[in-house]
Amino acid sequence: MRCESCGVSVDPAHKACPLCRRNVQGKDGEHLTSHSWYPVYEAAEEQPASSSLISKWLTFLAVSVMGIAVLINLLGNREAWWSLTLIPCVLYAWLSVRHTLMSRAHLGSKIIVQLLGLSAMLLWINVANGTTYWSTGYVIPFLMMAATLLITVICCSRKMGWREFSGYLLTLNLLGIVPLLLYAVGMSNVLWTAVAAAVYALLTFGGMCLIADKGFRQEMKRRFHF
Amino acid sequence: MEEWYKLDHAGKLFPAVAGKENSSTYRLSMMLTSQVKPSVLQDALDSVMKRFPLLNVELRNGLFWKFLREKETRLIVEPEAAYPCSPVNFSHESGSLVRVLYYGNKISVEIFHALTDGGGALEFLKTLVFQYLSLLGEDVEDKEGLILPPASFARYAEAQDSFQAHYTSTTPEARMPDALQIPGTRFSPYGHNVIHGMVHASRLNAVAKQKGVTLTAYLTAIMIMAVYETTLPFNNENRPIVISMPVNLRKIFPSSSLRNFFAVINIGVQLKEGMTFEQVLEIVHAQMKEKTTKSYLSQTMAGSMKYEKNLFSRFTPLKLKDLAIRFGFDHYGEDAKTLTLTNLGRVDIPASMASHIKAMETTMYPTAKSPINCAVSSINDQLTITFARNIVESDVIMRFFRQLANLSELDIMIVSNDWGMGA
Numbered sequence: 001m002r003c004e005s006c007g008v009s010v011d012p013a014h015k016a017c018p019l020c021r022r023n024v025q026g027k028d029g030e031h032l033t034s035h036s037w038y039p040v041y042e043a044a045e046e047q048p049a050s051s052s053l054i055s056k057w058l059t060f061l062a063v064s065v066m067g068i069a070v071l072i073n074l075l076g077n078r079e080a081w082w083s084l085t086l087i088p089c090v091l092y093a094w095l096s097v098r099h100t101l102m103s104r105a106h107l108g109s110k111i112i113v114q115l116l117g118l119s120a121m122l123l124w125i126n127v128a129n130g131t132t133y134w135s136t137g138y139v140i141p142f143l144m145m146a147a148t149l150l151i152t153v154i155c156c157s158r159k160m161g162w163r164e165f166s167g168y169l170l171t172l173n174l175l176g177i178v179p180l181l182l183y184a185v186g187m188s189n190v191l192w193t194a195v196a197a198a199v200y201a202l203l204t205f206g207g208m209c210l211i212a213d214k215g216f217r218q219e220m221k222r223r224f225h226f
Numbered sequence: 227m228e229e230w231y232k233l234d235h236a237g238k239l240f241p242a243v244a245g246k247e248n249s250s251t252y253r254l255s256m257m258l259t260s261q262v263k264p265s266v267l268q269d270a271l272d273s274v275m276k277r278f279p280l281l282n283v284e285l286r287n288g289l290f291w292k293f294l295r296e297k298e299t300r301l302i303v304e305p306e307a308a309y310p311c312s313p314v315n316f317s318h319e320s321g322s323l324v325r326v327l328y329y330g331n332k333i334s335v336e337i338f339h340a341l342t343d344g345g346g347a348l349e350f351l352k353t354l355v356f357q358y359l360s361l362l363g364e365d366v367e368d369k370e371g372l373i374l375p376p377a378s379f380a381r382y383a384e385a386q387d388s389f390q391a392h393y394t395s396t397t398p399e400a401r402m403p404d405a406l407q408i409p410g411t412r413f414s415p416y417g418h419n420v421i422h423g424m425v426h427a428s429r430l431n432a433v434a435k436q437k438g439v440t441l442t443a444y445l446t447a448i449m450i451m452a453v454y455e456t457t458l459p460f461n462n463e464n465r466p467i468v469i470s471m472p473v474n475l476r477k478i479f480p481s482s483s484l485r486n487f488f489a490v491i492n493i494g495v496q497l498k499e500g501m502t503f504e505q506v507l508e509i510v511h512a513q514m515k516e517k518t519t520k521s522y523l524s525q526t527m528a529g530s531m532k533y534e535k536n537l538f539s540r541f542t543p544l545k546l547k548d549l550a551i552r553f554g555f556d557h558y559g560e561d562a563k564t565l566t567l568t569n570l571g572r573v574d575i576p577a578s579m580a581s582h583i584k585a586m587e588t589t590m591y592p593t594a595k596s597p598i599n600c601a602v603s604s605i606n607d608q609l610t611i612t613f614a615r616n617i618v619e620s621d622v623i624m625r626f627f628r629q630l631a632n633l634s635e636l637d638i639m640i641v642s643n644d645w646g647m648g649a
Contacts, residue, residue, distance in 0.1 A: 003640070006624060007631040008423070011641040018421050018642035019624040036330050037257070037422070038643040039306055167287070222230050226290040226540045 001025065011037070055098060062094040081128065088124040092117050108151060108168030115147040115175070137190035141179040141197035148172045148204055166219045169208065176201020231280065231294040235389035235531055236486035237340035241285055241292050241316075242551040244338070246416060247616065249313040252344065253589040254351045254570075255334035256605070259582050262328040263362065267303045270358040271326055275301055277374060278350050280385055280484060281324045281341055285316055290544055294341070303328060309417035309645050311591035311614060314338045326354070331584070333358065339486070344570050344588065344601075345474050346484040349374055352575060359582055366578045373576065388481040393531055394524050402492055402562040405468035406461050408453065410597050410617025413646040418614045422587055423627050424639040427572070427609035433634045437504075439511045442569045445602065445611070446471070446493055446514070447507040448633065452625035453564055454497045468494035470563035470596075471514075474571075475527075478520055489526045491517040492563055503633070560595040570603035580606050592616045598623065618646060 001010040001024045003017035010017050013035040015025045025032055066087050073083035095117045100110050119140045126135035151172060155165045179194035188194055208216055233241070240250040275282050282301050283294040301322060306329035314336070315321030323338040333355055337347045356373045359366045413419065434444035446469050453467045472488045481487055493513045495506055516522065533539050533554075539547065570588050586605040589612050592598060598615040611630075613623045631638050 006628050006640075008627055008638045008640050011639060014640075014642065014644070016647075018640055018644065018647070019620060019627055021647070037332065037641050038420075039329055041309065041417075041643075041645065042307075218230070222286070222293050222295065223288045224290070225232060225288055225293065 011035075013037070055102065058094060058097055062090050065090050084128040085125050088121040088128075092121040106164075106168075107154070108165050111147055111151060112168060112171060112175075115143055115172075119143060133188050133190075136179065136182045136188035138193055140182075141193040144172065144176050144179065144197045145200045148176065148200060152204060162216055162219070166208070166216055167223055169204065170220070170223065173201045173205045176204075229279065229296045231283065231385055232387070233292055233294065233340055234387040234483075234485045234487075235534060236343070236488065238291065238534065239551060239555060240338065240340040242548040243555045244313065246313060247412075248593040249311050249591045250339045251311045251314050251336050251591055252339060252347070252601075253310050253334055253336045253587075254344070254347050254603075255332050255587050255589075256351060256355050256583055257585040257587075258331045258333065258355070259584055261331055262333055262358075264303055264305070264328055266361050267326070267328055267333065267354075267358055270354055270361050271301060271303055274350070274354045274357050277353060278484070280346075281337070281350060283323060283341065284321070285323060285338075285340065287544060290541060290547070292340075292544065297322070301326060305329065306332070306334060310334075310420050310589045310643065311336060311418055341486075342484055343472070343474070343486045343488045344568065345476055345487070348570060348573060349484060352573070355583070356576070356579055359579060364582060366576065366582070368576045369578075370574075370576050372574050384482060384484040386481070386483045387485060388475065388479065388483040388487040389527060389531060391481070392475070392479045392524075393527060393535075402468070402494070402558075404465060404561045405492075405494065405564045406453070406457060406465035407561075407564060407595055408457065408597055408617070408619075408622060409460070410615075410619045412597075413616060413618060416616065417645045418589075418592060418616055419620075419643065419645040419647070420589055421613045421615075421620070421623055421640060421642045423611045423613075423630070424585060424641070425609050425611070425630075425634070425636050427604040427607045429636055430609055430634055433636070437507060439507060440514070441609075442471070442567075442602075443507065443511045443514050445569075445600075445630075446567055447503060447510045448629050449565070449567060449600065449622075449626055450495050450497070450506050450510065451503055452622050452629060455625055456621040464496065466494040466496040468492050468563045470566045472566070472568045473518060473523060475523060478518075478523055489523050489530075491522075491526065493517070503629075556595070560593065563596060565596050566590055566599045568599075568601045570601065573603055573605045575605065585610060587612050589614050 001012050001014070002008070003010050003020065003022060003024050005022055006017055006019045008017075008019065010024050012033045015032060016022060017024050069083040069086045073081060095113065099105060099113050105113070119135070122135040122139050126133060148169070151165050151169045155162050155169060158164070177198050179188060179197045182188040183191055183194040244250040279296060280294075282297050284297050285292055286295050301324060303326045306327040314323050314325070323341055325336040327334040327336065333351070335347060335351050335354070342350075352372070353374050356366060356368065431441050434441045437444060449469055450467045469492070471491050471493060473491055475481065475487045475489055476483070491514075493510055495509050497506070539550075542550070568588070568590055573586055575583065583605055585608055586603055587610045588601040588603040590599040590601040592614050597617040598613060601612045601614075603610055613626075615623070627638055627640065
């Protein structure tokens with residue numbers, strides 16, 4: 001087939017010239033052959049994924065709840081700032097649904113995000129209510145240890161667990177020293193829990209180095225190369 | 227023990243900038259003379275992968291850099307179903323950074339650019355097709371030594387990051403001004419429309435020689451004229467038309483690396499009214515001559531590697547580094563070019579294999595700011611010029627082929643995947 005407008009030959013699989021879109025086959029397209037270069041693509045309509053729509057609704061809902069709460073609080077009893085306690089709870093709920101339930105993120109990443117989200121929510125509530133540092137003193141260090149234990153159990157019980165989760169376990173080992181840092185800057189009043197979290201992280205790290213196979217040491221090299 | 231590889235210098239860029247509108251995945255295909263048998267192709271792939279372990283890898287995150295880790299699962303051949311150069315899946319469960327596809331008589335490989343460049347991919351495709359033909363019982367022999375020997379993988383030489391080996395600290399070139407960019411309407415649903423133009427290679431080469439220039443310079447000049455004529459109504463700022471061109475550094479610096487080893491040079495012309503094709507050709511030829519010298523390419527390498535060598539950037543966490551790379555790519559790389567033209571050159575294959583190959587094509591993925599890209603390769607004296615675009619408008623491509631047909635007086639056969647054309 002020839003396209004006279006473009007001065008080129010056109011593969012007989014085409015009804016129209018791919019360059020100028022003028023018909024090259026005539027009305028009946030009798031010389032049309034099947035395409036030898038490409039398959040016929042399935043017709044696909046570009047639609048926003050339903051998960052993205054749900055996510056937008058969730059965000060809208062969370063922002064609305066927080067906004068209305070602040071408004072009611074402002075117009076009503078201003079002596080008790082209950083909305084400041086509600087906001088972190090809504091944010092944590094949003095994070096849990098959006099990341100932990102809806103996303104396809106790795107299980108290790110979900111555990112770490114849950115740990116960080118829960119810790120941030122509790123710290124916020126703690127600070128907003130102006131009481132002693134119960135969150136950084138007790139809850140957060142134990143949460144760190146629980147998350148580390150959970151990933152250690154997954155590493156030991158799952159096939160290929162060390163390969164898949166060692167990066168997350170290393171991250172948790174680093175996070176394990178955070179309670180000690182919080183104590184050092186005066187954001188925690190309880191030393192023994194901070195030391196316990198750091199020691200637990202160190203023990204886990206030492207255990208990983210001793211017990212885990214060569215693969216783990218190799219994994220360390222990969223993860224930290226610069 | 228499972229192997230892992232650091233990303234090479236060029237490979238560090240692609241994972242940070244890849245996305246739906248920049249798949250960073252290119253394609254090389256060979257059209258055979260007979261229908262592809264998937265089971266034989268799978269057997270060929272299984273044996274060839276031992277020779278190319280660098281391609282059966284997954285991309286993982288480190289604290290400072292991403293890295294490649296050998297995959298436990300084998301690579302499986304797939305029937306071609308999606309548009310060319312569609313994004314690869316980074317998920318380690320099912321995703322692969324390499325796809326081996328078949329359709330009718332055609333075998334294609336699609337490779338994420340972080341693994342290797344066109345040079346490495348070509349070695350892989352040649353070896354795969356050679357092995358496929360051999361398993362099919364065809365009488366193919368590599369007397370000329372054009373296929374990688376089936377000996378074990380030469381880990382040191384072939385996995386080497388040749389950028390590091392040939393790095394010299396020199397003063398890099400100053401930042402280029404913003405280039406003209408081709409506007410257009412994105413396909414919906416998103417995809418890549420591909421148009422191939424096939425022409426007699428040695429005759430076209432002779433036409434270029436007659437003008438006293440290389441084939442790449444000749445095609446680049448036609449491209450610049452085509453872009454100029456198309457964009458004339460809205461290029462009010464008279465921005466330069468810049469054609470970005472990857473240069474295979476293996477031909478200049480000694481290297482047998484199968485990983486990325488290329489530099490990008492920009493050929494730019496600020497057209498004035500009344501400029502002729504011959505004048506543009508002269509400028510392009512002179513620039514290409516100047517920018518493909520060893521010293522210029524060393525300077526280009528030094529410019530792109532200076533951030534990687536910097537101690538501060540090396541110890542910056544990966545997520546921050548990705549943000550910085552994306553910013554640099556958008557503002558220094560993409561803004562400085564109009565489109566990319568890559569010429570893989572003449573592909574030499576053993577004579578016994580040649581009779582089984584009808585044609586070859588290379589497809590270079592388009593990006594958000596470079597919505598039309600062009601790739602050229604030739605085999606068996608047939609040259610294929612491939613345009614891939616993510617916009618509806620095809621004026622630049624139409625003008626290019628019309629001018630090429632007009633100037634060379636050669637017959638050009640046009641084939642397309644017709645993506646977004648409703649037919």
